[in-house]
Structure formats: structure tokens, C-alpha cells
Amino acid sequence: MRKIIHIDMDCFFAAVEMRDNPALREVPLAIGGAADRRGVISTCNYVARRFGVRSAMPSALARKLCPPLVLIPGRMAVYKETSRQLRAIFLRYTEQVEPLSLDEAYLDVTQSPRCGGSATLMAAEIRAAISAELGLTASAGVAPNKFLAKLASEQRKPDGLFVIRPQEVDEFVRQLPLGKLPGIGRKTAERLESLGLYSCEDARQLGNEELIARFGKLGEMLAGRIWGHDDQPVQARRVRKSIGVETTLASDVLDEDACWQVLSRLIPELEQRFAKACSAEMLMGQGIKLKFADFHQTTVYRKGSYQAARFHDLLHEGLQRAQGKPIRLLGLVVGLPGEGEINQLSLDFC
Template identity: 55%
Template structure:
């Protein structure tokens, strides 16, 4: 049976909640994020702000240079979680197979649904209508035979739109799909593909398989599948947590290795608390240290370890610092990778 997958993505979610609760902000460029004094970043922004080039994950200082009259809001996580719970409750009326990805997006499998005579397109429209009328928020939807295509489709008509890829349209759609739009392909991987002459999905099949494997290893199989429009992953109601992490951006750069080392105990304590909260400590199989330098370049060093150990983390930190060649550090992060063989199931916290 042909699967029917819907991807629902709330439009500029944090900013949308702020505009809903304060309509005076609706036509003003706004962003939710940290202040420049705390060296914050933009978590979300509305479309008037995007018109000035403001984007999520952008340093707040840069956003204010692009848009000096940007209204910066500190964020209200309680309000966002409440809105997210409302939306997830709506989704459950249309499918029992839902996979939340974050507070503002989720997959639904409606392959066996009898609603609207089984029409996934009509179900998606009904979901969008319910979200708007019941929460005052808008959502974009993608409808396709698999998760990968549904996620891409939801971006095609943003904001407040719907895009449908029927099974018979898959081949034509991926034939014109730019490889950088494939989920999992970041800027570095896209650049490597472009250097090989791969700009659109059909270009990948001009590259010898042996060369692909040399360049991308096991990810080559995923690349080949996605470039054919294939994705066999099921929509899973439970998510498998793969890692637990903690990171901190400092008000002042850390200009020496010793300054960075002094921050490790506090970061490790927070990491251990989060592992205990998720009952995940026995599952740790890998530790990593991330440094983000003053120029926003970053590096991550990891090692197979089963215990969050301060001495081991110091060793990883030294390697990461050496990679930076003495550049000042603005952010330090620790991450514990969790063993997949145990498949510990953790519900997404809303």
C-alpha cells in the first residue's frame, strides 16, 4: 500500500505566538532571541524581519546591523510549549501515528485514515484550518509518499500553504531538486557535492559508486536513495534520543586554554544532571567537546568513552583548542552520545 505522509510545520513559530498575543507587533520586524549584551542569537523572526536578511541562528548583533529597528523579544518558552501542546492535540484527532520533530513540526502517517475518504490532501487542509481557527497560528503542510519528500514539500508554499507530491510526480520532482535541499545535507556536504559537479539529484548518478563511497562513506547509500525520491523510514510515535548535551556562550571570550579548562567542571555537572534526568547515564558511549571561536567558526572533538570523565574532557578540549590555533572562544559545549543498541525511548518534552 502506498504510504501517505504529512509534514506540518508552524510558520515562524516563536515569533508567530508573540504576534498573536500582541497584534501590534504583526507588521513590525520582530525577533525572539538573546540580547547583544549576552552575545545572544536569533531563535526565530517574522517575515518582515526576514525581508532585511535576519535569520534564525544569526548573532543578535548582526541582526541589529541588518535591521536597526528590529524589536528584540526575550522569549516566553511557557507560551510556546502551551501552543505546541494545543497543536499536537489537534494532530492526534487526525492520526494516531505522529512523530514530533520539535515544538513546531511533526510528521503524520495517514495511510490508513478513513477521514475525508482517505484523501491526505484534504486531511492536511483540515489540519491547517483547525490550527488557525483554534490557536490563531498558521502552518504549512507537505504531503508526499514518504517523510523526506513531505518535509521538502512543506517548504514549497511557506508561509501558510500546502504542497502535494503525488506518487506519479516523484520522479519529475527529484529530477529538478537541488541536492542542498535534501535533509541531512549541510553546507559542507553540499560544497563537496558541488565540487564533484553534483548540483541536482540526477547529477549524482554520473559519479562512480566507488568515488561516492570514498567521499561520503555509509552516507552514500542515503544519498542515492534520496536522489531517487526513496525513503523507507516509518513515522515513529516515539523518538530515540541519540545524545544529551550542554553548551554555554560566554559574555567575554575565553582567551586562553586555562580559561576554557576552568569552565569544564560546571559544564560537566550540568551534563551529568541532564543524563540523570533522562536516565541515560548507563547508555553513554561517546563524549565530545565543541568550541565555537570568536569568528563563529567551530570544531568538535569526540572519543569513545562510557563515563563522563573530567580528565578525558580536558584532553578533548586541548585538541579542540589546538585546532583553533589560539583563537578566542565564545562558546564551549559538551555532548554525550548514547548507545543505539539499547534504543532507549524518550518522549519529546513539550
């Protein structure tokens, strides 16, 4: 049986700012773009959350909900250095560390001799070290797999520890709302609810074969998750799959020419970024991202060789999907080759 710890820092960017400037601790604080420049909230502290401010919310809306909000642009270099210090703490317990972002990671401590092999004690020690050495708080979840460990870390937020022991898995998962499962968005949850499926227990009653028949790949995932199963390994080295650039527009646009002017300015930046990873000939595909004024979004992606001019065709298709809705954000993305493909191409040209 595996022992997996999921660590999730509490409002990380905001917490770093409050640590470095104690005067910010009791005020509603958010990190994000300026409201008058159509910025978006990256994260906020718990004082701001009591006003209804949330991550990914437009800064202008956050200001309306919370007039005294202190909004700062953030210090990415400081956050990255703090994340490096955080990872150093993790590595005291295991080399099997899979970072999900600057403030979140999985640790496989199955083989770790620390704390007599107790994952619960290791998680408690890690949280204590984060507090003592970094002046920050973290929430932790301990479980037999990644899926459950992440759910566990959400149970005692902020600054808590929750453990799902192997013998507790079935009961914990049984009553879990299907909307809590990874990969289940709002529309999928509504579709499940239309079938009378609200909890994992409901889905169990329907049966795995019926789930797969009705939902395909999603059904295959559900067939495992509703029983608490997840065989995904903790990946200490993750291969980056894509590189992208995007920009929020100063004002919404509607016509294709205006959108293309914006994308044309993004293309050189995108090409400069992916050139650091591989040549254009090695790319696996390319796409564009459109975010509408109502914050819904769509991505048009096509596999194949890279051609900058192809972005125009993808834009045309994306605008057809928009059906006249104003565009507030435009982005470009390219698919990177897998690690094996990079190695093979390197060998071919040795």
C-alpha cells in the same frame, strides 16, 4: 504506497508572540538573547526577514541590519503549551506522529480513515484547525515518504500546502538541486559541484555505484534520495540519544585554563541533567563543543565510560583544532544508552 504529511509552523515563537500581542504584527520582531550579552536569534517574523535577519544570527548583527528590531527573550512555557495543543490536533488524524521539535512534525496517515483517506484533504483540515483554534499558520507538505514531505512543505512557505503525488516524484526530484537534500552541507555541495554534480539528474548520470565509491555512506544515502526513495518510518516514539549543556561566553577566550574554568562550571549542570535519564555508568560516551568567533564549530566526542576529568583531554584536542581562533561558546554532551540497553540493564538488577 505511504501517505506522509509534514507540518512546519511558520516562524513559530514569533507567531505566538504576534498572536498574543497584535501590536507586534507589523514590526520587525525576533526572539533571542540580548545583543549586549552576545545572544543569538532563535527565530524572527517575516518583517524582520526582509531586513536580512535570520535564525542563528548573532543578535548584535541583527540589530545592525535592522535597527528598529524588537528583540524579546521569549516565553518557553507558552510555546510548549501551544505545541501540546498542536499535537492534540495531529492526533485526531493519526497516532503515528513524530515530533521533530516544538513546531514541526511528521504524520503517517496511510491508514487514517479521515477525509475519505485523502492525505491532501487531511493536511488542509489540519492547517484550518491550527488557524481556527490556535490563531497560527502552518505550512504542509504531502508525499509518499518523509524526505519528500519535508521538501514539499518548503515549497509554499509561509502558510501553504504542496503535494507531491506518487506519479510526480520522479520529475520533482530530477531537477532538485543536490544542496536541497538532507545531509548535504555547504562543503559537501561544493565537493559535488567540483565534480559537475549540481542536480539529482546530474548524480543519476554518474550512477549509484560511482556515488557510493566516491562518497561512502553519504553516497549510499544519495543513491536513494536522487530517485526520491526514503524508507524511514514515522517514529511515534523517539529515543533521546544525548544530553548537553552549553554557554555563550561574555567575551571570546583563547587560553585553555579560561576554557576549563567555564567547563568546570558546566559539569555539575550536565551531571544533574543526565542523572534524570540514567546513571553515569550507563552513558555511552562524552564530548565537548567549541564554537569559534567566526561561528564555525567543532565537536570532540569519545565513546566509553563517563569520567568528568576526561573533558579536559577533549578540550585540549578541541583547542588544537581551533588553531588559535577565539572561542565564543563552550558546551558539553553525553551519549545516552539506547532503549534496549536501558531495559536490559534494568532487568539485570531486578
